Amino acid sequence: MLTLSNVEVKYAGVILVLRGVSLQVPEGKIVALLGSNGAGKTTTLKAISGLLRTELGEVTAGSIEFCGGRIDRVDPEQIARQGIIQVMEGRKVLKHLTVEENLRLGGYIRPAAEVRSDMEMVYAYFPRLREKRTAVTGYLSGGEQQMALIGRAMMARPRLMLLDEPSMGLAPLIVAEIYAIIQRLAAEEGATILLVEQNARAALRISDYAYVMENGRVVLDGPSAALAENEDIREFYLGMGKLGERKNFREVKTYKRRKRWL
Amino acid sequence: MLVISGMMNGAIYGLVALGFVLVYKASAVLNFAQGYMLLFGAYLFWFFRVTVGLPLVLAMIAAVAAGFAGGALIERLTLRRLIGQPLISMVTVTIFLSLVLEGLVSMIWGTYPLQHVAAFPESTIRLGKMVLTTQSLIAFGLALLAAGALIVFFRFTRIGLAMRGVAEGHQIMQSMGISVRRILNVSWGLAGVAATVGGILLGSTLGFQLGMSHIGLLAIPAAFIGGLESPEGAILGGLLIGLIESIVSGYVGNAAGVPAAFVVLILTMLVRPYGFFGLERIERV
Numbered sequence: 001m002l003t004l005s006n007v008e009v010k011y012a013g014v015i016l017v018l019r020g021v022s023l024q025v026p027e028g029k030i031v032a033l034l035g036s037n038g039a040g041k042t043t044t045l046k047a048i049s050g051l052l053r054t055e056l057g058e059v060t061a062g063s064i065e066f067c068g069g070r071i072d073r074v075d076p077e078q079i080a081r082q083g084i085i086q087v088m089e090g091r092k093v094l095k096h097l098t099v100e101e102n103l104r105l106g107g108y109i110r111p112a113a114e115v116r117s118d119m120e121m122v123y124a125y126f127p128r129l130r131e132k133r134t135a136v137t138g139y140l141s142g143g144e145q146q147m148a149l150i151g152r153a154m155m156a157r158p159r160l161m162l163l164d165e166p167s168m169g170l171a172p173l174i175v176a177e178i179y180a181i182i183q184r185l186a187a188e189e190g191a192t193i194l195l196v197e198q199n200a201r202a203a204l205r206i207s208d209y210a211y212v213m214e215n216g217r218v219v220l221d222g223p224s225a226a227l228a229e230n231e232d233i234r235e236f237y238l239g240m241g242k243l244g245e246r247k248n249f250r251e252v253k254t255y256k257r258r259k260r261w262l
Numbered sequence: 263m264l265v266i267s268g269m270m271n272g273a274i275y276g277l278v279a280l281g282f283v284l285v286y287k288a289s290a291v292l293n294f295a296q297g298y299m300l301l302f303g304a305y306l307f308w309f310f311r312v313t314v315g316l317p318l319v320l321a322m323i324a325a326v327a328a329g330f331a332g333g334a335l336i337e338r339l340t341l342r343r344l345i346g347q348p349l350i351s352m353v354t355v356t357i358f359l360s361l362v363l364e365g366l367v368s369m370i371w372g373t374y375p376l377q378h379v380a381a382f383p384e385s386t387i388r389l390g391k392m393v394l395t396t397q398s399l400i401a402f403g404l405a406l407l408a409a410g411a412l413i414v415f416f417r418f419t420r421i422g423l424a425m426r427g428v429a430e431g432h433q434i435m436q437s438m439g440i441s442v443r444r445i446l447n448v449s450w451g452l453a454g455v456a457a458t459v460g461g462i463l464l465g466s467t468l469g470f471q472l473g474m475s476h477i478g479l480l481a482i483p484a485a486f487i488g489g490l491e492s493p494e495g496a497i498l499g500g501l502l503i504g505l506i507e508s509i510v511s512g513y514v515g516n517a518a519g520v521p522a523a524f525v526v527l528i529l530t531m532l533v534r535p536y537g538f539f540g541l542e543r544i545e546r547v
Contacts, residue, residue, distance in 0.1 A: 049437060050436075051433055054432070054433055076437065077436050078439075080438055085437065085439075086437045088433070088434070094427050094430045096430060097426060101423055101426075105427045105438060108420065108440050112420070156439065
């Protein structure tokens with residue numbers, strides 16, 4: 001459905017952020033994109049959604065194809081109308097508007113007649129949003145804001161949802177709740193999702209396939225179940241020792257084991 | 263009497279302040295050219311009424327339509343290129359835009375006041391001891407009507423809601439497939455309409471002259487006191503400024519009226535930095 005091949009991204013014409021990223025998102029699957037800070041995960045999402053172009057970034061090489069058409073030179077509004085909706089990191093709600101107004105704006109590109117029924121669907125997934133629908137979004141808790149964001153993206157009935165760090169800064173219980181909903185979305189609506197996460201454990205559990213990024217490159221990829229068993233992933237991203245038991249700080253070696261792919 | 267005439271003037275201030283609110287609400291830019299857009303709109307009306315010789319209602323419609331086109335054109339030619347640039351550059355553009363508009367008006371129509379044209383029947387109504395002109399009554403009613411229409415527009419229509427969204431962040435709106443450019447274009451067009459309506463009302467009471475643009479200056483405190491994001495605040499702020507101006511100039515002396523309005527503005531800013539109906543800044547820690 002979505003194919004990136006050798007995508008290179010530069011900011012302001014000089015800063016090379018992505019050095020040839022290739023990945024694929026098949027229809028109806030959840031694909032996770034893992035990696036530490038500054039690996040280029042968010043940049044990859046913005047390259048897909050076109051938002052890169054609003055912040056001096058540019059795809060300088062490679063191509064991005066969505067359902068057979070190239071989208072790497074298209075305006076972000078157009079890309080959203082083609083069915084790719086990005087849920088940005090950092091809980092970018094429209095904070096002076098109420099929850100319901102946020103959702104209505106999410107459905108702005110949809111026929112007005114369907115907005116009502118879509119809103120009911122969102123409330124069915126997030127009962128908490130129904131309770132708070134007349135509340136000003138800026139005063140909601142972090143978890144509720146994240147739910148409002150995902151709900152807002154659902155209102156656009158996206159063919160592909162780009163989720164950027166939905167777990168950031170949230171309590172573990174809330175993270176579990178949100179992830180359960182994302183899983184239900186995939187199972188019940190057949191949603192296609194590209195998920196960016198630092199929380200590798202949660203992301204590997206719900207995704208079908210995963211890519212690991214470092215320094216603007218994809219360094220490892222494979223089915224999520226297989227990656228979760230990979231030694232390097234277990235050590236560097238899941239914080240486990242070789243045998244799967246938790247690390248004992250007394251036995252931590254003072255040198256760092258080299259990553260295999262470097 | 264002072265109270266009444268203050269309210270009538272205040273309604274026009276409020277109408278102009280609505281223009282500030284329209285632009286500010288969608289783009290967070292304070293449009294310093296609003297007063298000059300009013301001047302231009304008023305002269306457009308004069309052009310359609312006197313030079314072209316259209317009947318009154320048609321001339322008004324033509325002027326308002328031209329005001330919408332003018333506002334949208336300004337956005338298209340200058341501010342669109344500045345989306346995503348620092349706000350100060352947009353504000354600077356509006357400041358110098360006002361000089362351009364003033365220059366245009368004096369180039370086309372000259373610097374002398376034009377022949378008087380009444381937009382509404384000039385009769386007076388006696389209410390006990392007070393004398394009211396129909397014009398100021400109509401101006402008053404029209405200003406309230408415009409504010410009411412805008413409040414409904416922002417709360418219940420799709421595009422009004424989108425304007426409020428655009429004010430919070432361009433990128434967020436683009437990520438939802440909403441064209442920020444189109445929304446800004448419409449809001450500038452509407453600001454042009456508010457300016458033109460204000461211009462017609464003001465022109466038919468004070469006469470068509472270059473000095474009309476000064477009202478833009480007095481509408482600034484009105485918009486700030488009410489809160490830059492709030493249409494109802496703009497009207498109330500306008501009425502308040504009108505009252506203060508007329509009462510102070512009545513009792514203290516003519517020269518004190520305008521400065522008094524600005525003193526009230528400064529005091530308001532000290533107590534409530536976002537005005538009385540503006541959006542509070544939401545900061546979560």
